[in-house]
Amino acid sequence: MTHPADTTDATFDADVLQSDTPVLVDFWAPWCGPCRMVAPIVEELAGEYEGRVKFVKLNTDENPKIASQFGIRSIPTLLVFKGGEIAGQIVGFRPKSDLAKRLDAVL
Amino acid sequence: MEQIDIAIIGGGPAGIAAGIYGARGMRRTVLFERAVLGGQIATTGDVENYPGFPDGINGLDLALAMHRQAEQFGAETRYESVTAIRQEPPYIILTTDEGEVQAKTVIVTAGAEPNKLGVPGESELVGKGVSYCATCDAAFFRGVPVALVGGGDAALDEALFTTRYASKVYVIHRRDTLRASQILQDRALAHPKIEFIWDTVVEQVNGTDAVTNLTLRNLKTEQTSELPVAAMFVFIGQTPNSDVLGGLVPLDNGGHVLVNLWMETPVPGLFAAGDLRAEAAKQLVSAAGDGVTAAIRAEHYISDHFDHRE
Structure with a gap:
């Protein structure tokens, strides 16, 4: 298990858009129960894809700028970025194998 | 094995x-x-x-x-x-x-x-205002009107929760009576932010990047109308x-x-x-x-x- 690091409005550009490796961003908020349930799955994947995909999480309450820039209207939402562009979007709950497929697609 | x-x-x-x-x-x-x-x-x-x-x-x-x-x-x-x-x-x-x-x-x-309505625009706007989980998504719609479809316990429970954020919660129900338990009915009917739209179904969800309005049809009068809302939450079993x-x-x-x-x-x-x-x-x-x-x-x-x- 690997805990994804926090990214913020201030660090998003450097953490995600300028990243050399693909990045999975987990959009969450403290009041969102289902987001807490997605976290362990994301942590398992973070371990399995270590070194190949970077995993970060963004608190949409504290970082409204990025959340609104990407039109996040539903959480949990996972976005996969490659070369500064969105390469995959997952809204709501999906099986772990589906998430893995989205990551394999950008590698 | x-x-x-x-x-x-x-x-x-x-x-x-x-x-x-x-x-x-x-x-x-x-x-x-x-x-x-x-x-x-x-x-x-x-x-x-x-x-x-x-x-x-x-x-x-x-x-x-x-x-x-x-x-x-x-x-x-x-x-x-x-x-x-x-x-x-x-x-x-x-x-x-x-x-x-x-x-x-x-x-x-x-x-x-959860069941889906199966109307045009619904699947296209999931994550852009269409939601099956008010607990997850209601907070994205602060100070704006939203709609909620259904008349059971789940629908009213989520309607009451959604009032914490939305300026107004329209509950759209196909009948003129509710299936929900009495305690939830009493709370919802008395709530100043909740307005019931009876005998009505959603015909279409409109919007491109976000939900802008719903096309409604009254089952008794057959009249259609437009309801401007930023979100539609669905709780129909x-x-x-x-x-x-x-x-x-x-x-x-x-x-x-x-x-x-x-x-x-x-x-x-x-x-x-x-x-x-x-x-x-x-x-x-x-x-x-x-x-x-x-x-x-x-x-x-x-x-x-x-x-x-x-």
Whole structure:
């Protein structure tokens, strides 16, 4: 298990858009129960894809700028970025194998 | 092939409760969850009717606590989808997206999935204002009007929750009476932010990047109208997730699994419990109770059919 690091409005550009490796961003908020349930799955994947995909999480309450820039209207939402562009979007709950497929697609 | 004593399919309250009993009974117990733990309580706010919590408890906290309890006794959780179940007596073989496992007993607690309206614009705008989880998404719609479709307990519960954020909550219901419990009806009808739109259905969800308005049709007058809202939350019942049991066990007309009072299906060693089974009360506490009943019977089944041979 690997805990994804926090990214913020201030660090998003450097953490995600300028990243050399693909990045999975987990959009969450403290009041969102289902987001807490997605976290362990994301942590398992973070371990399995270590070194190949970077995993970060963004608190949409504290970082409204990025959340609104990407039109996040539903959480949990996972976005996969490659070369500064969105390469995959997952809204709501999906099986772990589906998430893995989205990551394999950008590698 | 890997062997499991008690395989549980579905990590909601029924499955987790079965996991606690199975693992505490020193049986090798594995919980298969295809998405996230908690089942329907993962998307519920506060639970006021679970015995032992007179002040209510957050649904998710309860689910997490139950799951921690199951893990403490040794139950294992795997985030895998079970795609097929077949008999290979005396075992039951599960096919998952990671491979096959051989189980002495299987307890299916796969629950139910929220129904969709099936109207134009709905699937296109999921995540852009169309939602099946007000607890997850209501906070994105602060100070704006939203609509909620349905008339049962879930619909009114979520409508009341949504009033914390929205400027106005329109509850659109196809009839002129509610199915919800009286206590929720009283609260919703009295709420200054909630307005009911009776005898009405949603014909279309409009918007490109975000929901802008709904096209409504009154079933009595046949008149159509436009309702400007930023979101539509849908709570119109559920369909049981019994597909994986297709052809293996008898179902009722609604797709629920027929079981006896021990949660047994006609297939030896195969159980169904919780909202998936026929005649269920569809409550958190009854689902947990079902899971426990199935786990106790599964334990008896294993000792009768396997232990004497080993």
